[in-house]
Amino acid sequence: MITAKNLKRIYTMGLVQVHALNGVSIDIGTGEFVGITGASGSGKSTLLHILGLLDDPTEGEIMIGGEDVLGFSDSRKGRFRLRKFGFIFQDYALVPELSALENVILPAIARGIPLPEARASGGEYLDRVELSARRDHLPAELSGGEQQRVAIARALVNNPDVLFADEPCANLDSTNSRKVLDLFRQINEELNQTVIMVSHEDWHREYFDRVIRLRDGKIEHEETL
Amino acid sequence: MFENLRVSVFLAARALQRGGRGRVLMNIIVIAFVFTNMIFLPSVISGAVETYNVQTIDFMTSDIVIGPRENERYIEDADTLLGRVNRIPGVVRASARFSMPASIDFKENSVSIEVKAFDPRDEVEVTRIHEYMKDGNYLGSGDRDEILLGVLVTGHEDTSQDFYESLGGAAVGDVVTVRYANGIVREYRIKGIVQTTSYIADYMAFVTADEMDAVLGGAEPNTRATEILIKATDDADLHALKRMILSFGVGEEVKTWEDATSDIVAESVESFNIINNITIIGSLIIAVVVIFILITIKTFTNRKQIGILKAIGIQKSVIINSYVMQVFFICTFGIILGLLLLEGMVLYFTAFPIEFPDGTVTPIVDVGMLIENTLLLYLASAVAGFIPAWRITNEKILDAMRGA
Numbered sequence: 128m129i130t131a132k133n134l135k136r137i138y139t140m141g142l143v144q145v146h147a148l149n150g151v152s153i154d155i156g157t158g159e160f161v162g163i164t165g166a167s168g169s170g171k172s173t174l175l176h177i178l179g180l181l182d183d184p185t186e187g188e189i190m191i192g193g194e195d196v197l198g199f200s201d202s203r204k205g206r207f208r209l210r211k212f213g214f215i216f217q218d219y220a221l222v223p224e225l226s227a228l229e230n231v232i233l234p235a236i237a238r239g240i241p242l243p244e245a246r247a248s249g250g251e252y253l254d255r256v257e258l259s260a261r262r263d264h265l266p267a268e269l270s271g272g273e274q275q276r277v278a279i280a281r282a283l284v285n286n287p288d289v290l291f292a293d294e295p296c297a298n299l300d301s302t303n304s305r306k307v308l309d310l311f312r313q314i315n316e317e318l319n320q321t322v323i324m325v326s327h328e329d330w331h332r333e334y335f336d337r338v339i340r341l342r343d344g345k346i347e348h349e350e351t352l
Numbered sequence: 353m354f355e356n357l358r359v360s361v362f363l364a365a366r367a368l369q370r371g372g373r374g375r376v377l378m379n380i381i382v383i384a385f386v387f388t389n390m391i392f393l394p395s396v397i398s399g400a401v402e403t404y405n406v407q408t409i410d411f412m413t414s415d416i417v418i419g420p421r422e423n424e425r426y427i428e429d430a431d432t433l434l435g436r437v438n439r440i441p442g443v444v445r446a447s448a449r450f451s452m453p454a455s456i457d458f459k460e461n462s463v464s465i466e467v468k469a470f471d472p473r474d475e476v477e478v479t480r481i482h483e484y485m486k487d488g489n490y491l492g493s494g495d496r497d498e499i500l501l502g503v504l505v506t507g508h509e510d511t512s513q514d515f516y517e518s519l520g521g522a523a524v525g526d527v528v529t530v531r532y533a534n535g536i537v538r539e540y541r542i543k544g545i546v547q548t549t550s551y552i553a554d555y556m557a558f559v560t561a562d563e564m565d566a567v568l569g570g571a572e573p574n575t576r577a578t579e580i581l582i583k584a585t586d587d588a589d590l591h592a593l594k595r596m597i598l599s600f601g602v603g604e605e606v607k608t609w610e611d612a613t614s615d616i617v618a619e620s621v622e623s624f625n626i627i628n629n630i631t632i633i634g635s636l637i638i639a640v641v642v643i644f645i646l647i648t649i650k651t652f653t654n655r656k657q658i659g660i661l662k663a664i665g666i667q668k669s670v671i672i673n674s675y676v677m678q679v680f681f682i683c684t685f686g687i688i689l690g691l692l693l694l695e696g697m698v699l700y701f702t703a704f705p706i707e708f709p710d711g712t713v714t715p716i717v718d719v720g721m722l723i724e725n726t727l728l729l730y731l732a733s734a735v736a737g738f739i740p741a742w743r744i745t746n747e748k749i750l751d752a753m754r755g756a
């Protein structure tokens with residue numbers, strides 16, 4: 128599904144160069160639930176962003192579904208993300224001017240799904256994350272856990288091939304964290320969606336098929352569970 | 353294409369609904385004022401020009417005016433010319449005028465003026481002076497020892513209130529002494545006083561053509577004229593009519609009222625147009641700056657949101673369009689509000705016209721100008737909204753998402 132070779136990402140800050148990624152190669156199969164762990168600053172987010180086509184590597188190549196995606200134009204990358212990827216960020220990243228339901232259906236209507244259909248499937252996903260009662264609330268009126276569940280529904284609405292999640296539970300208590308992870312597990316199993324999730328909580332391991340541990344921008348350890 | 357527009361509309365609508373309604377309302381009001389400003393002054397100036405033009409036709413030149421040939425003082429054989437002009441299709445009536453310099457004395461006051469003579473039966477068909485009698489009556493065709501004076505000629509008893517030399521408040525029935533340039537001195541009873549709103553028309557003195565014949569004292573009635581005023585039918589094309597008059601072998605100077613309008617007036621209309629253009633450009637600059645600031649602030653505070661939208665896979669153009677649509681919304685309602693304001697102002701000033709030294713002015717809103725300025729405002733605002741939106745959407749996704 129995703130094959131990345133020798134990914135490097137160098138940030139230049141004045142005279143200092145930070146090697147956020149320093150030669151990472153990775154192979155992720157369809158339907159895998161992959162955990163990326165490592166200390167803070169080890170390059171987890173950078174890797175996730177590059178695999179998710181949100182950032183370009185300084186060096187290296189990425190093939191997704193047999194396509195050399197790094198050669199795509201920005202707008203083609205955008206369309207690719209819209210159709211094939213779902214994203215969940217640590218800080219939820221909801222659009223504050225849109226209600227819960229509107230946030231969820233935005234990727235669907237951007238894909239051209241007719242509004243009634245988009246609303247119906249958006250409603251189903253909100254149901255799934257147990258937020259039907261809050262569909263018309265704005266993000267500011269929701270708790271952190273609720274916002275993250277809205278973000279998950281949004282990430283799922285286009286039925287993506289790959290779900291990218293960057294520390295989705297970092298701001299949640301353990302009950303809410305479990306809800307989120309159970310949901311990931313379910314969709315991964317039911318729909319055979321690939322899930323790539325960054326986490327530095329040890330107990331999350333029980334959900335992963337495979338764990339990749341980074342250290343200083345390199346893979347330190349890889350383990351199939 | 354259609355899908356993209358749909359998403360832009362969706363984002364724009366929610367942003368307007370939930371992204372600071374107060375600010376949106378304030379911007380609508382600013383655009384309304386800008387629009388009103390763009391239209392109102394030009395409409396007053398159009399109104400002033402129109403007032404002047406109507407006065408010129410009604411009191412000064414009628415539709416077409418014939419003057420003497422170059423280097424000549426008189427139109428010779430005016431009776432024959434009059435007969436000929438009166439037969440041209442499209443001509444309602446022609447009136448010959450003969451003027452002679454004179455001084456008019458009343459008590460200790462004296463006014464130097466050209467006394468104009470006409471046949472009242474012709475004159476009432478070509479000018480509207482007779483409809484503006486302040487006092488007394490208009491001249492009748494047989495009148496011999498009577499004179500018609502403009503209100504500025506008779507003036508006030510306290511002459512310091514008069515702008516020109518005046519007769520110090522002479523009234524209908526008073527007798528004035530007229531000393532003509534040819535030496536003839538006559539006594540006339542003031543038959544009527546004219547007040548037209550045009551200060552040029554109100555500084556005139558008229559006697560009948562019969563009286564002027566007597567003043568000139570020839571054996572035959574006078575056949576000369578200093579000008580011939582021609583009233584055309586309402587639907588007549590004045591330029592075509594002028595050409596026709598010339599083709600009938602009239603060798604004199606033939607001018608439409610527009611040709612006859614002095615260069616000074618043409619020049620002041622020109623200066624007014626420059627002022628109008630400056631007003632419009634100034635208004636547009638205000639609109640551009642306001643919209644630019646609005647969208648710059650909006651896109652800057654929405655940096656993170658724009659990053660999120662791009663991360664999800666919403667196209668840049670969709671995001672930019674959503675901001676341009678918000679601008680269009682603000683413009684549309686601003687212009688509608690501006691039109692209402694304008695309509696209110698026009699209604700007000702139609703009921704209570706603006707008093708100008710040379711008559712009263714009602715603003716005239718030109719539809720062409722309205723459309724042109726509306727389009728200009730849209731265009732300027734679209735550009736002013738597009739640029740900041742375009743700048744922010746070009747930011748890298750992750751940089752934007754980290755932003756506030």
Ligand SMILES: Nc1ncnc2c1ncn2[C@@H]1O[C@H](COP(=O)(O)OP(=O)(O)O)[C@@H](O)[C@H]1O
Nearest residue numbers: 138140145147166167168169170171172173174
């Ligand atoms: N935009 C940036 N500019 C400069 N340095 C960055 C930037 N983003 C990340 N880094 C650096 O790259 C390294 C890896 O960062 P990141 O991938 O965010 O780590 P993690 O997610 O594992 O905590 C860190 O040293 C971080 O300081």
Ligand SMILES: [Mg+2]
Nearest residue numbers: 171172173293
């Ligand atoms: Mg991170």
